[in-house]
Amino acid sequence: MKKHVSNWIKSSNYDLKTAEYMFKTQRYIYVLFMCHLSVEKLLKGLYEVVLEKVAPKTHNLIYLSKAVVLKLPEKHLETLESLNDLSIVTRYPEDIDALVKAFKKERVERYLKRTKELIKWLKKDKRLKIS
Numbered sequence: 001m002k003k004h005v006s007n008w009i010k011s012s013n014y015d016l017k018t019a020e021y022m023f024k025t026q027r028y029i030y031v032l033f034m035c036h037l038s039v040e041k042l043l044k045g046l047y048e049v050v051l052e053k054v055a056p057k058t059h060n061l062i063y064l065s066k067a068v069v070l071k072l073p074e075k076h077l078e079t080l081e082s083l084n085d086l087s088i089v090t091r092y093p094e095d096i097d098a099l100v101k102a103f104k105k106e107r108v109e110r111y112l113k114r115t116k117e118l119i120k121w122l123k124k125d126k127r128l129k130i131s
Contacts, residue, residue, distance in 0.1 A: 008045030012038045028108040033090045035115035036083045079114040
């Protein structure tokens with residue numbers, strides 16, 4: 001199980017780095033997608049530690065955070081909820097042009113910053129520490 005959790009953490013780091021690269025190349029929808037995925041993977045790592053079973057194949061950040069009994073500060077809860085809501089529209093855009101128009105640099109930069117803060121907070125969870 002420890003190897004799985006370590007893999008979730010490494011994969012989360014990889015996805016966050018990908019979000020940064022997507023930001024530099026102005027692929028803003030993918031920044032949001034990768035931010036969501038990065039948080040999702042850390043939550044799945046926590047899920048496996050806390051519940052001692054394989055994480056479910058879900059993208060629902062709210063479900064995962066409740067399953068591991070996270071007590072998120074308000075600002076991180078807002079980020080988690082926002083990323084959760086954005087998951088569907090970035091994964092399956094009904095109107096790609098409208099989506100691209102809606103997520104300009106400044107807005108996406110705020111999401112990236114808030115995601116990094118959330119990831120940093122999640123990584124402080126002692127349950128994620130692998131000895």
